[in-house]
Amino acid sequence: MDCYTANWNPLGDSAFYRKYELYSMDWDLKEELRDCLVAAAPYGGPIALLRNPWRKEKPASVRPVLDIYSASGMPLASLPWKSGPVVSLGWSAEEELLCVQEDGVVLVYGLHGDFRRHFSMGNEVLQNRVLDARIFHTEFGSGVAILTGAHRFTLSANVGDLKLRRMPEVPGLQSAPSCWTTLCQDRVAHVLLAVGPDLYLLDHAACSTVTPPGLAPGVSSFLQMAVSFTYRHLALFTDTGYIWMGTASLKEKLCEFNCNIRAPPKQMVWCSRPRSKEKAVVVAWEKRLMVVGDAPESIQFVLDEDSYLVPELDGVRIFSRSTHEFLHEVPVASEEIFKIASMAPGALLLEAQKEYEKESQKADEYLREIQELGQLTQAVQQCIEAAGHEHRPDMQKSLLRAASFGKCFLDRFPPDGFVRMCQDLRVLNAIRDYHIGIPLTYSQYKQLTIQVLLDRLVLRRLYPLAIQICEYLRLPEVQGVSRILAHWACYKVQQKDVSDEDVARAINQKLGDTPGVSYSDIAARAYGCGRTELAIKLLEYEPRSGEQVPLLLKMKRSKLALSKAIESGDTDLVFTVLLHLKNELNRGDFFMTLRNQPMALSLYRQRIEGRVAALQTAADAFYKAKNEFAAKATEDQMRLLRLQRRLEDELGGQFLDLSLHDTVTTLILGGHNKRAEQLARDFRIPDKRLWWLKLTALAALEDWEELEKFSKSKKSPIGYLPFVEICMKQHNKYEAKKYASRVGPEQKVKALLLVGDVAQAADVAIERRNEAELSLVLSHCTGATDGVTADKIQRARAQAQKK
Amino acid sequence: MAFHHRPDAPELPDFSMLKRLARDQLIYLLEQLPGKKDLFIEADLMSPLDRIASVSILKRGRERHREKHQSAASCTPCTGDMPASKQHEVDKLYKVENKPVLSSSEQLCFLVRPRIKNMRYIANLVNADKLAGRTRKYKVIFSPQKFYACEMVLEEEGIYGDVSCDEWAFSLLPLDVDLLSMELPEFFRDYFLEGDQRWINTVAQALHLLSTLYGPFPNCYGIGRCAKMSHELWRNLEEEEDGETKGRKPEIGHIFLLDRDVDFVTALCSQVVYEGLVDDTFRIKCGSVDFGPEVTSSDRSLKVLLNADDKVFHEIRNEHFSNVFGFLSQKARNLQAQYDRRRGMDIKQMKNFVSQELKGLKQEHRLLSLHIGACESIMKKKTKQNFQELIKTEHALLEGFSIRDSTSYIEEHIDRQVSPIESLRLMCLLSITENGLIPKDYRSLKTQYLQSYGSEHLLTFSNLRRAGLLTEQAPGDTLTAVESKVSKLVTDKAAGKITDAFSSLAKRSNFRAISKKLNLIPRVDGEYDLKVPRDMAYVFSGAYVPLSCRVIEQVLERRSWQGLEEVLRLLNCSELAFTGGTKDDKAPSESLRLILVVFLGGCTFSEISALRFLGREKGFRFIFLTTAITNSARLMEAMSEVKA
Secondary structure: OHHHHHHHHHHHOEEEEEEEEEEEEOOOOOHHHHHHHEEEEOOOOOOEEOOOOOOOOOOOOOOOOEEEOOOOOOOOEEEEEEOOOOEEEOOOOOOOOEEEEEEOEEEEEOOOOOEEEEEEEOOOHHHHHHEEEEEEEEEEEEEEEEEEOOOOOEEOOOOOOOOOEEEEOOOOOOOOOOOEEEEEEEOOOEEEEOOOOEEEEEEEOOOEOOOOOOOOOOOOOOOEEEOOOOOOEEEEOOOEEEEEEEEOHHHOOEEEEOOOOOOOOEEEEEEOOOOOOOOOEEEEEEEEEEOOOOOOOOOEEEOOOOOEEEEEOOOOEEEEEOEEEEEEEEOHHHHHHOOOOOOHHOOOOHHHHHHOOOOOHHHHHHHHHHHHOOOOHHHHHHHHHHHHHOOOOOHHHHHHHHHHHHHHOOOOOOEEEEEEEEHHHHHHHHOOOOHHHHOOOHHHHHHHHHHHHHHHHHHOOOHHHHHHHHHHOOOOOOOOHHHHHHHHHHHHHHOOOOOOHHHHHHHHHHHHHOOOOOOOHHHHHHHOOHHHHHHHHHHEEEEEEEEHHHHHHHHHOOOHHHHHHHHOOOOOHHHHHHHHHHHOOOOHHHHHEEEEEEEEEEHHHHHHHHHHHHHHHHHHHHHHHHHHHHHHHHHHHHHHHHHHHHHHHHHHHHHHOHHHHHHOOOOHHHHOHHHHHHHHHOOOHHHHHHHHHHHHHHHHHHOOHHHHHHHHHHHOOOHHHHHHHHHOOOOOHHHHHHHHHHOOHHHHHHHHHHHHHHHHHOOOHHOOOHHHHHHHHEEEEEEEOOHHHHHHHHHHHHHHHHH | OOOOOOOOOOOOOOHHHHHHHHHHHHHHHHHHOOOOEEEEEEEEEEHHHHOOOHHHHOOOOOOOOOOOOHHHHOOOOOOOOHHHHHHOEEEEEEEEEEOOOOEEEEEOEEEEEOOOHHHHHHHHHHHHHHHHOOOOOOEEEEEOOOOHHHHHHHHHHOOOOOOOEOOOOOOOEEEOEEEEEEOOOOOHHHHHHHOOHHHHHHHHHHHHEEOOOOOOEEEEEOOOOHHHHHHHHHHHHHHHOOOOOOOOOOOOOOOEEHHHOHHHHHHOOOOOOOOHHHHHHOOOEEEEEEEOOHHOOOOOEEEEEOOOOOOOHHHHOOOOOHHHHHHHHHHHHHHHHHHHHHOOOOOHHHHHHHHHHHHHHHHHHHHHHHHHHHHHHHHHHHHHOHHHHHHHHHHHHHOOOOOHHHHHHHHHHHHHOOOOOOOHHHHHHHHHHHEOOOHHHHHHHHHHHEEEEOOHHHHHHHHHOOOOOOOOOOOOHHHHHHHHHHHHOOOHHHHHHHHHHHHHHOOOOHHHHHHHHHHHOOOOOOOOOOOOOOOHHHHHHHOOOHHHHHHHHHHHHHHHOOOOOOHHHHHOOOOOOOEEEEOOOOOOHHOEEEEEEEEEEOOOOHHHHHHHHHHHHHOEEEEEEEEOOOOHHHHHHHOOOOOO
């Protein structure tokens, strides 16, 4: 165990700092880090390198390349940079890469190098160019602060909801500040800048001069300043090699240190953890790394390679061409347990467990010792906590084993802490894996929460791992598995090389009917990618029509939408589609569509009630105007409308908007004679009209049998000549002749002529001695065939004249 | 057989001048907007525009040659010497309709009737452009005149400043040598139903234009409220600008203004002269008709211009339909004979024949076959509708016998759903000839009609009632009976007063009395020989002399309204008949036989034929000016609230 604390470096009396390797990087960097613009996201996030940035001495002919790596150096994306010169890179809280260009345009890229959007930092920035830029994180999100060529600051506290703020001018500022940073106090972002020996604080109203309390004299310029991860502390590095550390409000000084190095440091970052006893700052020069705190001595490391510091919540990550290390203050629990000659209960418990494994009786001694002090519970908790802070799984295991061992001697020790730690460590080990490359510490993980972690995995398209984690942690499906599956599906539909059929099937197989998955969201995404067919296929799986229909309408599949809406049985939805259709289609097509959808039709019809109400108003008005006739007619119309709707419902077919006459005709044509008669009675259709109507309708149907029955039902009020006429119109001479015989004597001649029986017509005419009829018959006589008849008539005429 | 005017009949003035005037004015207006532009034309203005200026004229430069154009069809724009500055390049032509406009031109020109609907259309277009951040030039040309209401709409829509407005005072379109039309079919509904008097000014302007072009009218007569108002307005216009017409020799001796509502009966009757029948059957639109495939006996329809230039048509247009067939077959025989002349010709004669006559013969042949086709088609349609029965009923109504039978015929007509417009027409005819329907019939017919064609027609009936076309006798209305009894008891003068009092109770048509007074129903012994017409009644198969034409005849005979007081009283127009004019003694006698008849609210081809006949008999020439050509169907459709 003695080797374990070998990498512990004491700082002052109370704190140890240790540095251990996270990954050995095998990224294939062609150039030195110092030649690149570097941005690494906190919380073990990805690293972006923009090689070949715009250096004046370098030829601009080579196109710069933007590379994105995971924290373990796995390449995620690489793309040639085609836009303008970039001043600064930075990662937003959503792990989007913000590239600030010289002209103030900020380009936003995704983790995989996909371009998301861009925005501008305003005209003023455009005119004066960007001198320097910082991306900073606040509780509202990620902000961008820009120092322009005119030495003015413009900042936006949240790039998601872009509101540009131009900071006030610093009086008498002639040259660029030697260093500057953004502070976040009381939820407002400020800018702190150093010009010569003076410090200025800019908030959005004013510019004020500030002096750090207890600053050593003789400072002529500040070379570097650093704000802690939580914006609570501030460190200033002066040209005298003096470091001042205090609160960010500049009201209190914590400590100071003189390192006697006057060269400006390359980077300076805070290295502290929440509730830490010690505040320390890590300062990096080309070859030297120094940890400085409230102690006369500092810890010094030699840097073999060009390195880059990434401040984290509880430490500093340091990566270079070959390694990726983590430097942090040793957590209390670990310190207690592993400190040389520690008598802390945790240390004893760990020792006891080791002895126990060696089957030594010393185990009992140690245990007894702890129990005598009554510190066993504390010991177990210490071991559990220390396990969390260990990076190496074997150490985690041995600590957990010790905890588990100690637990056996305790009554009623709540197990959840232990279980949760086991789970958390498993998750952490999984994501720290080289292939995944998210080196989160336990505290960072707790701060980040599992939900965010899952999002980040999804963002890295590590769907299987994310799902496994969800299942392992038994997260509710809606938050966990199905959410990830939905994300996966959204990604899947963007794969253009797979056929619609396959994608839809694959998605359905995976998703099944997992609760919380919205197929319509996936379909919307597919539609967004221009894959309408796929979207429709996917919508087939969507159980909620309410989600299905609007999207179908958006995709202009109105007819499909209509049938879906009808299937859903949701009237409101059907109406939505109907109104949409009505606007979209012309009237004819609209009704044709409705015809195939009886349910929609009947719904559409319900709107009749509105018409009836309007008619009622009209009728009332007519009554007031004493126009009884019109009022009555209006009431009839109301009755008719209602009746027509009922008919449509019961019999199908179209009745609405027909006149009364046409309604009855349609009924007869449809074979609903009973109803037709009922209607005729209800509306007091006169006999004559009814007879005409029935006659025409039945003839049109060619229902001669029924027609004959009807003709015999009673004496025809219109005579029988119309029967003959109509039959002849339908070219049924046989039927016509039947009725011709029943025509009254006045019209007999006409009827006979109609059926073409000229001879008999002549006979009747002669019998009736009617001059007009005689000539009528004569005009029908055609030369050859009716010669005899013609003669007969002539003779009859002559006779009549004689008399 | 055809109409041949007496040798001493006066020459008609040359109306093609009106066309040239309108065309030049339009071109001038288009040139006000230099450069390429898209022209939007309202559908109603398309045919009239087509008659005066062909598309190629609009698209190309102004014609430099002042050729005499008989019709728009013969307009051939010359592409030769046109100065670039005088171009009025119309790039594309669009119809004004409710569709999105896809014009890409920077200048838009609208040629529209002054209607609110059109203003909204333009406003939408301009506002859409504004939204899209597009700036174009807009020009609205109102024809025949601009109305304040239209400008107000433009103002309301906030685009008044964006468009420039102009007027194209194109109100007189010569459809034929003796026929001018204002092409304002909406005049009838606007004035006689809605009581909207906005077109009266247009009429006055048109009359003013005529008098400046063709000299003052020495004699002026008129009947009807609208006629009177138009006349007064016109007089005012003349007075404002007097001096111009002074000293000009009048070319047209008489002008007669007549309101359509003086005589609805004639307009409601089925027409039986050829031109009227063609109008009733195929609808003559702006002097031309579309003959469908059933007429042309090919698979295409053909647009045919019907006017005096069509030699065949010119000879049969005024004939009773029963004569037309005979005439056409005679003509066909003649034609054949002329073709046959070829035989036995020597080479020289043949050459002559081919170069001079053959083309004419071919043309005549084509027209002949067309009109024969039209006749056959008319015959077929009319037989199907039992036209004979219909005519018989009409005549019965006009003569006033067996009203009961007619009523039941109409009832049957409605019951059988023959045709909504026809039924309506018969009901109106019944109402007017009978001083309104008796309440029982009124109700039952109306109920029947509503049952047949839907309750929307309640509004139609209300319209007809307002216009006085279809009325109900006031209950207990035996006024006529009482009136006649009273008038027997007192002196003539008192009787007139009493009748006035009665008639003021309800505006009624006293058709029967007028008919007797003016002898509208000619007494005939035996068959009326339609081949040799004796009077104007031939246009209705000898059964009825058109009331409007008879009134005109009577007034022209007397040169005043004297002696027609009784008729005026019966027409409810005692106050509305007037005479006027410039009583110019220097008027050449030639001009006194030229008469301009102005029909306000439309005239029918039957009336035109009747007056042409009258003119031929008396040695007059009639010139017709109408707001639009009408017929019974158009009249009824204007009243109908159910738009197809």
